[in-house]
Amino acid sequence: MEDNAGMPPRAESAATAEAPAAPAFSPLYQQIKALLVQSLQGGAWQPGQVIPSEVELAARYRVSQGTVRKAIDEMAAENMLVRRQGKGTFVATHAEQSTQYRFLRLTPDDGTPPALQRKLLECRRMRAPAEVARLLVLKVGESAVQVRRLLLNGSTPVVLDDIWLPGTAFKGLTVERLQAWRGPMYRLFEAEFAVHMIRAEEKIRAVAAAPEEAGLLHLPLGAPLLSVERLSYTYGDRPVELRYGLYQTAAHHYRNELI
Amino acid sequence: MEDNAGMPPRAESAATAEAPAAPAFSPLYQQIKALLVQSLQGGAWQPGQVIPSEVELAARYRVSQGTVRKAIDEMAAENMLVRRQGKGTFVATHAEQSTQYRFLRLTPDDGTPPALQRKLLECRRMRAPAEVARLLVLKVGESAVQVRRLLLNGSTPVVLDDIWLPGTAFKGLTVERLQAWRGPMYRLFEAEFAVHMIRAEEKIRAVAAAPEEAGLLHLPLGAPLLSVERLSYTYGDRPVELRYGLYQTAAHHYRNELI
DNA sequence: ACGCATTTGTTCGTATGTATT
DNA sequence: TAATACATACGAACAAATGCG
Numbered sequence: 001m002e003d004n005a006g007m008p009p010r011a012e013s014a015a016t017a018e019a020p021a022a023p024a025f026s027p028l029y030q031q032i033k034a035l036l037v038q039s040l041q042g043g044a045w046q047p048g049q050v051i052p053s054e055v056e057l058a059a060r061y062r063v064s065q066g067t068v069r070k071a072i073d074e075m076a077a078e079n080m081l082v083r084r085q086g087k088g089t090f091v092a093t094h095a096e097q098s099t100q101y102r103f104l105r106l107t108p109d110d111g112t113p114p115a116l117q118r119k120l121l122e123c124r125r126m127r128a129p130a131e132v133a134r135l136l137v138l139k140v141g142e143s144a145v146q147v148r149r150l151l152l153n154g155s156t157p158v159v160l161d162d163i164w165l166p167g168t169a170f171k172g173l174t175v176e177r178l179q180a181w182r183g184p185m186y187r188l189f190e191a192e193f194a195v196h197m198i199r200a201e202e203k204i205r206a207v208a209a210a211p212e213e214a215g216l217l218h219l220p221l222g223a224p225l226l227s228v229e230r231l232s233y234t235y236g237d238r239p240v241e242l243r244y245g246l247y248q249t250a251a252h253h254y255r256n257e258l259i
Numbered sequence: 260m261e262d263n264a265g266m267p268p269r270a271e272s273a274a275t276a277e278a279p280a281a282p283a284f285s286p287l288y289q290q291i292k293a294l295l296v297q298s299l300q301g302g303a304w305q306p307g308q309v310i311p312s313e314v315e316l317a318a319r320y321r322v323s324q325g326t327v328r329k330a331i332d333e334m335a336a337e338n339m340l341v342r343r344q345g346k347g348t349f350v351a352t353h354a355e356q357s358t359q360y361r362f363l364r365l366t367p368d369d370g371t372p373p374a375l376q377r378k379l380l381e382c383r384r385m386r387a388p389a390e391v392a393r394l395l396v397l398k399v400g401e402s403a404v405q406v407r408r409l410l411l412n413g414s415t416p417v418v419l420d421d422i423w424l425p426g427t428a429f430k431g432l433t434v435e436r437l438q439a440w441r442g443p444m445y446r447l448f449e450a451e452f453a454v455h456m457i458r459a460e461e462k463i464r465a466v467a468a469a470p471e472e473a474g475l476l477h478l479p480l481g482a483p484l485l486s487v488e489r490l491s492y493t494y495g496d497r498p499v500e501l502r503y504g505l506y507q508t509a510a511h512h513y514r515n516e517l518i
Numbered sequence: 519a520c521g522c523a524t525t526t527g528t529t530c531g532t533a534t535g536t537a538t539t
Numbered sequence: 540t541a542a543t544a545c546a547t548a549c550g551a552a553c554a555a556a557t558g559c560g
Contacts, residue, residue: 002427004512024544027527027528028528028529029528029529029531044290053543053544053545054544054545055543055544063529063530064529064530064531065530065531066528066529066530066531067528067529067530069545069546070528077336078518079518083544083545083546084537084538084544084545085536085537085538085544085545085546086537086538086539086543086544086545086546087537087538087539087543087544087545088538088543088544089539089544089545102517103517105515105517112437115297138533171295198518199516199517200516200517201514201515201517201518202514202515202516202517203512203513203514203515204463204468204485204508204512204513204514204515205485205508205512205513206465206483206484206486206506206508207465207483208482208483222481223467224465224466224467224483225465225483226463226464226485226486227465228466230517247465249463249464249465249466253462253463253464254462254463254464255460255461255462255463256364256460256461256462256463256515257459257460257461258361258362258364258460258489259337259338259457259458259459286546286547286548287547287548288547288548304519312524312525312526313525313526314524321551322548322549323548323550324549324550325547325548325549325550326547326548326549328526329525329547329548342525342526342527343526343556343557344523344526344527344555344556344557345525345526345527345555345556345557345558346524346525346526346556346558347524347525347526347557348525348526422527443521458552
């Protein structure tokens with residue numbers, strides 16, 4: 001712990017540098033956290049896999065175990081990592097039972113766990129419409145993939161999703177690929193396209209069913225629907241999915257916890 | 260630090276006791292946390308006030324500062340306490356700018372901060388209806404207070420709230436009291452009735468405006484509305500407020516963050 | 519304006535407990 | 540049983556923010 005050669009920047013180096021523009025000092029554990037996020041972003045550790053132990057990471061970055069621990073604590077709180085006592089710390093995945101449909105807040109009123117069947121309606125590639133391009137931070141004219149699907153409870157359609165993805169990141173996403181996939185779509189994204197959703201923002205409204213929507217959801221024209229616009233982010237706060245959802249809330253509700 | 264006389268239970272005592280029913284061992288910092296929550300619940304420290312410093316609490320409970328710190332960390336994460344470097348740790352309150360309207364997720368579409376005027380419609384005392392009694396865990400026939408109000412953006416009504424409170428806890432809540440109050444309702448509750456909301460669960464649906472609602476919100480019959488059922492909890496997971504809200508989402512939306 | 523005391527924030531080191539393999 | 544990994548707990552030191560004299 002004497003020299004610091006070849007090591008990542010320490011807090012001191014940033015703090016002692018008398019830069020005129022105030023280089024935004026950050027505590028050591030935040031720097032370690034940033035390095036860990038970089039490793040995840042770079043694909044050094046895959047979803048579901050163990051990351052090195054706290055002791056090893058401490059040695060690697062030449063900091064104390066407590067500092068690594070604090071960095072990992074924050075990442076675990078943000079659902080990027082999962083700690084398991086006695087086993088190790090794992091990269092979060094949308095594959096596990098507990099985190100499956102982590103982002104779907106629609107729940108049956110009777111409390112039973114949500115069990116919805118998928119019905120793929122469409123999957124096509126096109127130039128991103130202006131609004132989609134704006135939200136996904138694409139250049140004008142860049143390609144996007146549109147996926148439309150229904151979620152059904154038995155024979156009752158409950159959700160109509162209109163999903164938009166950046167074309168370049170999702171090269172090779174086809175109807176067949178989607179059709180063949182069993183399991184959550186976000187799991188497909190992380191397994192086949194190395195895109196891991198870690199956070200999302202939603203804007204929710206009540207709207208009246210338009211003709212096409214009403215037809216697909218087997219509802220009368222003008223029936224009230226929950227409109228959910230979701231923008232999902234991956235590491236580094238990069239938006240990578242835009243999803244317009246229409247939820248039928250006669251026998252379901254959107255649950256939320258305020259803290 | 261030698262003897263432990265008159266002190267709260269330590270982790271060891273619980274762990275070593277060979278109770279047959281497995282008395283649910285909890286780590287020391289969790290026990291400290293429970294004691295701190297009790298102090299809040301008992302009103303030992305008022306909202307907005309400083310609690311004793313970490314060093315003093317550590318001495319009082321005969322544990323290390325780090326253990327107190329971890330207990331406070333969790334409570335800060337749950338918004339029960341607020342830490343301020345150099346000043347101390349404060350009991351959270353609904354009075355501050357940052358936490359005002361902490362539970363109101365409705366935001367104008369144009370991004371401006373929500374600025375809504377209140378218009379009180381009703382405040383009366385009655386026997387709690389069955390559903391209200393069930394959710395607020397009241398005995399059949401117990402009294403409840405019903406408050407109905409509008410929130411307006413200029414002259415446009417945006418929110419219609421139907422609020423239910425336990426009658427005993429809110430003895431003395433009258434139209435005049437509500438009418439006179441400036442500031443968030445939750446601030447009134449904690450200041451005048453010692454009821455502090457720390458958590459809430461919401462169930463959200465899209466519904467069609469019924470005649471009375473449509474009239475109050477200046478909307479056509481059947482217009483889509485966001486229906487928000489909120490159950491608010493105070494210390495010890497006791498539900499103390501039930502609120503049925505109807506939100507007009509033409510120029511506003513309910514924002515949510517998924518993590 | 520300056521320094522000092524107080525309080526939380528960060529970092530380190532060490533030891534021990536608990537869960538898993 | 541032993542080794543490994545995370546979880547808890549303690550103690551110490553210094554940094555940063557705040558408020559007061």
